[in-house]
Amino acid sequence: MATKTEITVEDKLRALYDLQLIDSRIDEIRSVRGELPLEVEDLEDEVLGLKTRLDKLKTDMETVNFEISAKKNLIDESKVAIKKYAEQQKNVRNSREFNSLTKEVEFQELEIQLADKNIKEFKAQIEHKKEVIAETKERLAERETHLKHKKGELDAILAETEKEEKALLKKSAEFENQIEERLVKAYKRIRNNVKNGLAVVPIERGASGGSFFTIPPQVQVEIATRKKIITDEHSGRILVDPVLAEEEQEKMSKLFG
Structure with missing residues (x-):
């Protein structure tokens, strides 16, 4: 069984984005309850x-x-x-x-x-x-x-x-345990600092997801290599490439279903 030190950057990015998808779903559930x-x-x-x-x-x-x-x-x-x-x-x-x-x-x-x-x-x-x-x-x-x-x-x-919320909270904790503590803390800090709770976002139409700030082409290429965790210089969010995001969204939609 692989230890945390053997997990690749791509694995970390996937786990982080999965964690984001789970937490965003929890946010949706809680917003339904509203006030x-x-x-x-x-x-x-x-x-x-x-x-x-x-x-x-x-x-x-x-x-x-x-x-x-x-x-x-x-x-x-x-x-x-x-x-x-x-x-x-x-x-x-x-x-x-x-x-x-x-x-x-x-x-x-x-x-x-x-x-x-x-x-x-x-x-x-x-x-x-x-x-x-x-x-x-x-x-x-x-x-x-x-x-x-x-x-x-x-x-x-x-x-x-x-x-559903209890099951997702359990899953959220499981995914957190797959990610090193330093990254989890960074993820939570970013989530607390942005109003929509999105700490990990894909690149959409050449910009950081939910943002109008364009990501330079060379940075987009670097993000697509999945060799390094890269953050948006404007919002501080962790960036993932669209292909990885789509793959994880499809995977997590089955979990939510």
Whole structure:
């Protein structure tokens, strides 16, 4: 079995171009999914946020209702106190005691007035919170329906492509292992630097694939000899001759099929 050091430049070029064809196919599969995974993730976050908001609003409602109950109890206690002070006024011995009890009654009456005011404010808060809860529930239902729809879309695409993508990722790793690490790193670096992910391209009509920059004839001849790995001086992409590219495309189309 040949070791990596015995692999010819042509073998390396073929392996690199095969790797490119596999990775480009993976790119195609992922582009079909497009922004759907991110959309689903954003919708899940939004739904979770709305549920958290609803829980907080319900807790706030419970707190306000508790405050209303507390104020009602305070009013009842003040009324009992007023009645008690009124009874005591009947049995006072002097005007000082009478005036002192009158002040206590006035204080309790102010407490009742303040509590009544607080209750009205709390009830207004409850009405507002009820409106917000209703709006939030409506928004939540709409977002959950939208999320279900988007998840269905994503699941359908995944069902169609997940198996193929896994198989191709495995193949991609296998082809990487056939190529020396230095070249794999260079290939990945170029792929990351170009928007279409094409690191290895054939010469098309005398130019680098996907580019308008012409390759000099003597360089084209050198590329066709497959004795040296040559890159496009403008884009940095690795170049292969059209014949090799066509042969590998035919071979890989059977794999994809």
